Structure formats: structure tokens, C-alpha cells
Amino acid sequence: MNAQVHPDPAPALLETRQLVVGYGGRPVLRDFDFRLLPGEVLCLIGHNGAGKSTLLKTLFGLVARQEGQVLLDGQPLAVVEPRRLCAAGVSLVPEGRGVFPGLTVAETMKMGLWAAGVAEGERQARLDWVMSVLPALRQFYGRRAGTLSGGQQQMVSIGRALLSRPRCLLMDEPSIGLAPKLFQDLLQPIRQLQRETGMAILLVEQNVKQALKISDRVVVMKSGAIIREALPAELDDNAKLMELY
Numbered sequence: 001m002n003a004q005v006h007p008d009p010a011p012a013l014l015e016t017r018q019l020v021v022g023y024g025g026r027p028v029l030r031d032f033d034f035r036l037l038p039g040e041v042l043c044l045i046g047h048n049g050a051g052k053s054t055l056l057k058t059l060f061g062l063v064a065r066q067e068g069q070v071l072l073d074g075q076p077l078a079v080v081e082p083r084r085l086c087a088a089g090v091s092l093v094p095e096g097r098g099v100f101p102g103l104t105v106a107e108t109m110k111m112g113l114w115a116a117g118v119a120e121g122e123r124q125a126r127l128d129w130v131m132s133v134l135p136a137l138r139q140f141y142g143r144r145a146g147t148l149s150g151g152q153q154q155m156v157s158i159g160r161a162l163l164s165r166p167r168c169l170l171m172d173e174p175s176i177g178l179a180p181k182l183f184q185d186l187l188q189p190i191r192q193l194q195r196e197t198g199m200a201i202l203l204v205e206q207n208v209k210q211a212l213k214i215s216d217r218v219v220v221m222k223s224g225a226i227i228r229e230a231l232p233a234e235l236d237d238n239a240k241l242m243e244l245y
């Protein structure tokens, strides 16, 4: 008789196995195992230089791995590149927002629709959908991104990332330069969307207190390694957080 085996758990949406990544031959992440599950909001925190952004960029194919695997839906990717990830429903909100200051929001979105490969006939509906998630975009739709406030620029960057209707959003320090209240105002609609659609979010953040408010799980990194995994409630006072820093 066959031995009883447990079925495999559902595959992670994104996963790394024994990943080695670095710059100029010097590894930043070594034998790094990481999982982002479907439908979760995972907050990645840790010291400056711990390798958080490097992980995010590697998952999206912006930094090449030296060794190890990146898996999408449980399948190892032969080539990890933004186009492939984007087509599979993964979208990036880059560090520093990545908006072109000379383009209007309308132009930025037009370019984003094209880059996301949205068919011509669907573009208006897609834009309307993004506006329904982030209605404030309409207030400055005709303005050049360079004339907008930091929070408004971040909203443009997030709106652009949503144009592909992603099932996974990778966000690199979206709170930079924003007051805590503004950050919450910006992230709450995204959390709402996440609850409605089951989109997974990987959020790299320095602003830990604010990020924990919208997260389901926390991973703490130090010097290229994971040193702790926790629920937000387990890190909800300063003393517990200070232990990790």
C-alpha cells in the first residue's frame, strides 16, 4: 500500500531558492530562500543595506542573479525579466517613483497602457478602472509630473503600476518623503483593492509602523539574510522592533 502523503501546499506566487545575487561579484543575498504567497500583503523590513531592494529588483528581473532559482507559481523561471513578470501579472512600483517630470499624468498613463500591452479598445476602460481605485488622480491629470507633490507623484507611480491589473504588486519604499497620514491615505485604497481582488503585495519599507498597519506578514532582513518572520501584531510595540535593529 502507498504511504499516505500530504498534498503539496499551494505554490508561492513568487519564490526564491538558494538565490545568490550581488554587485561586481560581491554577493548581497546568499542562499536566499523566500516566499510571497498569493493574496498576502508581506512587508519586508530591515537595516539599510540589508538587501531588501536587491531582492525586489531580482524578483522583477532588474538585477541578474548569480545562482539559485526564481519561481513563479511554483515553476522555475529560465529567464527573469520585467516583460515576462509583467505578462504574468506582476507589477513594480519602483524606488523613487520613476515618473518622468516632463510628462503629464495623462501622458504617463498613456505610455503605461502601451507598456502594459493593453489593447487599444480596452485602454479607456482600464484608465477608468484605475481612476476608480485612485480617484484623486483626476484632480491633477493634465499636470506635468515634475510639478506634483511627492504624494501625488507616488499616486501616479502606483496608478501606472495598476494599469496591467496585476495580481502581484511589488512596492519599493513608497513612503519615502511622505508624511505618515499621507502614506496611509495613499495605501488604504490599495489595501482595499487588495482585499477585493486578492492581489498579493510585497512592500519594502523603512517606515515600519506605517507599513505594519496594512500588512499580513512581516519578514525582517539583516546583512542579506532573513532573521525573523512575524505577524504585524508580534512587532507592534517599539521595544520589540528595537530588538531587531
Ligand SMILES: Nc1ncnc2c1ncn2[C@@H]1O[C@H](COP(=O)(O)OP(=O)(O)OP(=O)(O)O)[C@@H](O)[C@H]1O
Pocket: 023, 024, 028, 046, 047, 048, 049, 050, 051, 052, 053, 054, 055, 206
Ligand atoms: N547598483 C549597485 N551597485 C553596487 N552595490 C549596490 C548596488 N545597489 C545596492 N548595492 C549594495 O547592495 C547592498 C544592499 O543594498 P539594497 O539597496 O538592496 O539594500 P536595502 O535593504 O534595500 O537598503 P535601504 O533600506 O537602504 O534601501 C548594499 O551594501 C548596497 O550598497
